[in-house]
Amino acid sequence: MEKKRSKNMKSTFDKWMAGFQDTRKGTIIGIAFLLLVFVIVSVVVRRVSQSNAMLMMNGAPTPVRAFAGTFSSIANLSLILMVVFYGKPGFIAAIALLFIQFPGVIAGLLVQHNYTNISGVFTNIFAIIVIILIYLNNERSKKYQEKIHTQAVTDALTGLPNRFASLEIMDKLIRQKSRFALVTFNLNNFKSINSTMGMQTGNDVLIEIGSRLARVAEKEISGTQDIVTCQGGDEFSLVVRDYKSEQQLMNTIDCYKKAIEEKITLDGCDYFLTASAGYAEYPEDATDSNTIMSDANIAMLSVKRNLASERICRYTKELSGYERSLEIERKIRHALQNDTLFFHLQPQYDVSHKLIGFEALARMRDEEGKFVSPGDFIPVAESAGLIDEVDMCVFRKSAEFFGQLLRKKPMDITLSVNASVKHLMKNDFLETVQEVLKTSGVPANQLEIEITESIMIDSVEKALQCINELKKMGIKIAIDDFGTGYSSLSYLNTFPADKLKIDKSFIDKINLNDSSKQYVAAIVMIGHVMNFKVISEGVEKLDQLETLRNIGCDYIQGFIWGRPMSADDAEKLTLEQAS
Ligand code: C2E
Numbered sequence: 001m002e003k004k005r006s007k008n009m010k011s012t013f014d015k016w017m018a019g020f021q022d023t024r025k026g027t028i029i030g031i032a033f034l035l036l037v038f039v040i041v042s043v044v045v046r047r048v049s050q051s052n053a054m055l056m057m058n059g060a061p062t063p064v065r066a067f068a069g070t071f072s073s074i075a076n077l078s079l080i081l082m083v084v085f086y087g088k089p090g091f092i093a094a095i096a097l098l099f100i101q102f103p104g105v106i107a108g109l110l111v112q113h114n115y116t117n118i119s120g121v122f123t124n125i126f127a128i129i130v131i132i133l134i135y136l137n138n139e140r141s142k143k144y145q146e147k148i149h150t151q152a153v154t155d156a157l158t159g160l161p162n163r164f165a166s167l168e169i170m171d172k173l174i175r176q177k178s179r180f181a182l183v184t185f186n187l188n189n190f191k192s193i194n195s196t197m198g199m200q201t202g203n204d205v206l207i208e209i210g211s212r213l214a215r216v217a218e219k220e221i222s223g224t225q226d227i228v229t230c231q232g233g234d235e236f237s238l239v240v241r242d243y244k245s246e247q248q249l250m251n252t253i254d255c256y257k258k259a260i261e262e263k264i265t266l267d268g269c270d271y272f273l274t275a276s277a278g279y280a281e282y283p284e285d286a287t288d289s290n291t292i293m294s295d296a297n298i299a300m301l302s303v304k305r306n307l308a309s310e311r312i313c314r315y316t317k318e319l320s321g322y323e324r325s326l327e328i329e330r331k332i333r334h335a336l337q338n339d340t341l342f343f344h345l346q347p348q349y350d351v352s353h354k355l356i357g358f359e360a361l362a363r364m365r366d367e368e369g370k371f372v373s374p375g376d377f378i379p380v381a382e383s384a385g386l387i388d389e390v391d392m393c394v395f396r397k398s399a400e401f402f403g404q405l406l407r408k409k410p411m412d413i414t415l416s417v418n419a420s421v422k423h424l425m426k427n428d429f430l431e432t433v434q435e436v437l438k439t440s441g442v443p444a445n446q447l448e449i450e451i452t453e454s455i456m457i458d459s460v461e462k463a464l465q466c467i468n469e470l471k472k473m474g475i476k477i478a479i480d481d482f483g484t485g486y487s488s489l490s491y492l493n494t495f496p497a498d499k500l501k502i503d504k505s506f507i508d509k510i511n512l513n514d515s516s517k518q519y520v521a522a523i524v525m526i527g528h529v530m531n532f533k534v535i536s537e538g539v540e541k542l543d544q545l546e547t548l549r550n551i552g553c554d555y556i557q558g559f560i561w562g563r564p565m566s567a568d569d570a571e572k573l574t575l576e577q578a579s
């Protein structure tokens, strides 16, 4: 197995990377340039050293010959730069140049008895020694760097290039603007091999698969130019280039899939594995290596979860949206299990800026502590059937806090909580509300439940019954986001609410033109006719506040007077108001 591993690495990554010729041209140009500098400066040295001319420096005559040493150093410096920047080719060129000069200098000394160049001979010898030392030192550190790099881009188990190597390869191809596809394979049910046959067998299976895939790539059996990498665990990737059509790409993927799915025999046991494959293409699907990798992964996962109808799936934007929802769903479940969901409270005021209550808003952080917006996770919680748990968690926690606050300082303020229509429809909704009121000690008439306008459109009888029961208990009802749905006025007339919450979108536009203002004024009027109080959401600016006061809106909720805040801050604010 050990041999197979090292061979995997040699036969794929090294060969492929060696195929990128983008540095060779640069080396030739660089050496040629430094050679030219060397030749020009050497000619200058010769001329200067033979010249009898004088230069006036600081009023004193100085022979031009005195500058020969300076020019000679510049010439040698260009040779040193050659070795430092261009490794072996630079070293060979520099040494060759220095040796070429020798016969001329020696002949000058011995035949013409011209001893003026004797210092040049020594300079040459020193230059040769320095250049050899620099080269040897460079080579040593290069080997060390290569070793570290190889370790960094190699999967320790299979010996294949790893995830970083595939990113490196893709980055190179992207720089060359060369089309390619990244294919991700994931072994189906691989865990069962580990759990039934042990980790060692699992590792041997992975090594065998890695070496099969590397062989297909090395012998170019697929007909395209591919490199195999191991992404870690039971996941392998393939960078495919030089394919002429989608069909050719499919044939290539099939070729590797077959290699994975052929019988594996280890210690007399036969194993039959299958793999799910997904792919994304550059430049069509994404233009950076990280996104391409995650897109190919998303496509592969859709095959694994039986979402895609094909055995090999190409990435699409729809898959990405679905994957994102799944990820958020996972985060919600994690937060619910670990009881890490929390709430913020946004203050609500009357138009004279007197506090009338707070709206409890759900907040969530993921495992890494990153904040997830309610605008993202509430819709997912609704579609995943988790909204009742989210609502209840926020309700319980905020009611507990509010009950304690009221015990510290009895005040006529209300706690508003959001309830989804789906939650309201649950059989045990009323019981749980009663139970929370009892344990938290919040009086029923100081609790308000916000329900979106959609409840009236769906006209769900069961939800209406529930609302009537809540009203009987003394709980207030607010219609949230009013104006965004299409509820009919006749329905509104019979709806047992206490409050209308005008949606932020109307407040944003309220002062844009007169008709927008009249529209909000009409909602306020209708609300009052129906005997509802009216609150405006999302009030941010002073002119919005002024207009709302003028048209008779009762209450204000918005950043202008208070953003959603932690329970501690809400407590401070309440106690300040009370004093
Ligand atoms: P919502 O119930 O209409 O809550 C008001 C939203 O407007 C909150 O956003 C609040 O932060 C935001 N907001 C208030 N004033 C301003 C303002 O002046 N400017 C701006 N730009 N925004 C303002 P948030 O907290 O992101 O909540 C979004 C929505 O998520 C809520 O809209 C509500 O529909 C839903 N939601 C939040 N918590 C819960 C919950 O516990 N249960 C349920 N079912 N839904 C919830």
Ligand code: MG
Binding pocket: 359, 418, 450, 480
């Ligand atoms: Mg609300």
Ligand code: MG
Binding pocket: 480, 481, 501, 503, 504, 537
């Ligand atoms: Mg709202």
